[in-house]
Amino acid sequence: xxxxxxxxxxxxxxxxxxxxxxxxxxxxxxxxxxxxxxxxxxxxxxxxxxxxxxxxxxxxxxxxxxxxxxxxxxxxxxxxxxxxxxxxxxxxxxxxxxxxxxxxxxxxxxxxxxxxxxxxxxxxxxxxxxxxxxxxxxxxxxxxxxxxxxxxxxxxxxxxxxxxxxxxxxxxxxxxxxxxxxxxxxxxxxxxxxxxxxxxxxxxxxxxxxxxxxxxxxxxxxxxxxxxxxxxxxxxxxxxxxxxxxxxxxxxxxxxxxxxxxxxxxxxxxxxxxxxxxxxxxxxxxxxxxxxxxxxxxxxxxxxxxxxxxxxxxxxxxxxxxxxxxxxxxxxxxxxxxxxxxxxxxxxxxxxxxxxxxxxxxxxxxxxxxxxxxxx
Numbered sequence: 001x002x003x004x005x006x007x008x009x010x011x012x013x014x015x016x017x018x019x020x021x022x023x024x025x026x027x028x029x030x031x032x033x034x035x036x037x038x039x040x041x042x043x044x045x046x047x048x049x050x051x052x053x054x055x056x057x058x059x060x061x062x063x064x065x066x067x068x069x070x071x072x073x074x075x076x077x078x079x080x081x082x083x084x085x086x087x088x089x090x091x092x093x094x095x096x097x098x099x100x101x102x103x104x105x106x107x108x109x110x111x112x113x114x115x116x117x118x119x120x121x122x123x124x125x126x127x128x129x130x131x132x133x134x135x136x137x138x139x140x141x142x143x144x145x146x147x148x149x150x151x152x153x154x155x156x157x158x159x160x161x162x163x164x165x166x167x168x169x170x171x172x173x174x175x176x177x178x179x180x181x182x183x184x185x186x187x188x189x190x191x192x193x194x195x196x197x198x199x200x201x202x203x204x205x206x207x208x209x210x211x212x213x214x215x216x217x218x219x220x221x222x223x224x225x226x227x228x229x230x231x232x233x234x235x236x237x238x239x240x241x242x243x244x245x246x247x248x249x250x251x252x253x254x255x256x257x258x259x260x261x262x263x264x265x266x267x268x269x270x271x272x273x274x275x276x277x278x279x280x281x282x283x284x285x286x287x288x289x290x291x292x293x294x295x296x297x298x299x300x301x302x303x304x305x306x307x308x309x310x311x312x313x314x315x316x317x318x319x320x321x322x323x324x325x326x327x328x329x330x331x332x333x334x335x336x337x338x339x340x341x342x343x344x345x346x347x348x349x350x351x352x353x354x355x356x357x358x359x360x361x362x363x364x365x366x367x368x369x370x371x372x373x374x375x376x
Contacts, residue, residue: 001079001153001254004028004051004188008060008231009070011046022048022212023060031180031186034217035203038233043212044192050191052158063282064155070186080149081158086141088133088148095120095129098147101129112151122181135160139170146178150185157182157189163198171220175202197238200224208232214344226364230371233281233364239324239339244331245368253280253365255331258308260358266365266374273367277332278374281364284341291353311338313348321345325354 005028011021019075021043028034036044049055051062053074061070064337069077080101088097096103098119099112120126123143133141142162149157162178179202182189193199199206200220207217208231228235235243246253248270252261262280270278290308311327323346325340340356348354365375 001063002188003030003063004034004190005063006047007063009050009057009062009257010059011055012042012058012235013196014130017083019058019212021050021209021273024214026207026214026217030186031188033182033189033191033202034203035191035206036207037196037199037200037207038209038215040194041211042209044194044209046212047209048158048160048190048192051077051156051376052081053078059320078155079198080152080154080156081160082142082145083163084161086133086145086165088141088144090133093130093132094125094136094144097133098146098151101152115151115153116147119150121148122150122184125178125288138166139174142166143177146181146270150181155188157187159191161193162191163193163195166368169196178202191300192217194235203213203252206236208235210235223293226373227281228373230279230281230366233366233373237283239284241283241286242338243281243366244336244338245277245279247277247332248275253278255280255309255358257310258357258373260363261360262363262365265376269374270365270367272332273369275367275369277368279366279368279371280358281366282358282362286359287340287356288339288359288361289342290357295375308357309338311351311354311356313350313354316347316350318344320344327354331350 006026008026009021009024010019012019024047036047037043046055052059053072055071061068063069065076092100099116101116102112107295120129123146125143125147128136128140133144156181163174166174175198181254191202203216204354206220206223208215210231216223216232221230223236227236230243234243246255246266249259252259309329311329312324313325313327314327323342323344326340328335328339329338365372
């Protein structure tokens with residue numbers, strides 16, 4: 001097992017004006033499951049391939065344990081990679097696929113067989129060792145690819161969107177298996193995905209990238225509760241956080257017909273920058289409904305019917321225990337999309353209007369100009 005360190009690691013593709021990965025700095029602990037997440041083109045797969053030795057590092061260094069592997073070939077890095085498309089040999093059996101790397105390395109047949117059988121037990125593949133990949137389901141093929149990595153007993157697992165070819169139900173099932181397997185084996189793992197739900201449910205820590213730049217690296221819980229900037233706030237969470245630009249007023253910010261109190265320090269910092277507005281973030285579950293209209297996530301408030309923000313309900317998603325209102329509201333003269341979580345037992349009708357206010361202590365304040373977080 002080993003730590004992994006990206007030390008100002010940079011990758012610039014030939015002919016490109018900007019780096020695909022720009023001065024990436026991450027310390028990954030021994031045995032940690034770190035997820036790299038971000039939109040398409042953010043540099044997450046390039047970062048993984050730099051660690052694997054499949055992409056050159058133009059500046060900076062990458063270390064596995066105490067070894068500088070920046071310019072080592074992939075075979076000398078003691079890593080095992082699981083790809084999106086499984087990369088199995090179609091003419092070989094499951095057992096031969098899983099043991100192929102060991103065979104190439106000259107490991108005795110008896111030792112290969114023992115390691116393959118042990119990995120097959122862990123992955124529930126014992127009954128399939130004699131089959132060819134074409135006779136397996138997508139989830140089984142993915143487990144074979146995992147088994148091939150396990151038998152290598154590497155210092156680091158690298159996984160590049162390994163679940164993207166699976167259907168929705170199988171993805172949920174397999175991500176649970178992968179996370180449980182990693183914790184049992186204790187092998188340092190770097191996992192790439194574009195799915196932020198996958199990232200939040202699997203990783204010990206999550207690193208969010210945008211345009212080759214690291215935006216935040218943190219535990220899933222802390223990142224959800226304290227996103228570092230507007231991009232992370234809008235990217236992490238499903239449905240996404242509501243982000244609205246609102247004017248600063250005495251005692252807080254003007255939110256519809258209500259003044260919502262926010263941290264004075266945040267408003268003072270915005271004022272020091274010369275800003276007259278801030279961007280306030282509210283998660284769908286952190287709105288309270290006024291006058292018992294519908295039933296909100298935690299409580300409803302008794303205020304006059306014009307209090308709060310008037311939201312016209314356009315679409316209602318009923319998910320059983322919860323429901324989500326997708327509506328529009330007039331904020332500072334502009335029509336904005338707003339998402340509110342309500343109880344699934346009593347959801348408002350489409351076309352109706354509900355009044356909502358952000359729950360005290362659950363607002364996030366960001367600088368509209370720079371995007372940085374202002375609230376503690």
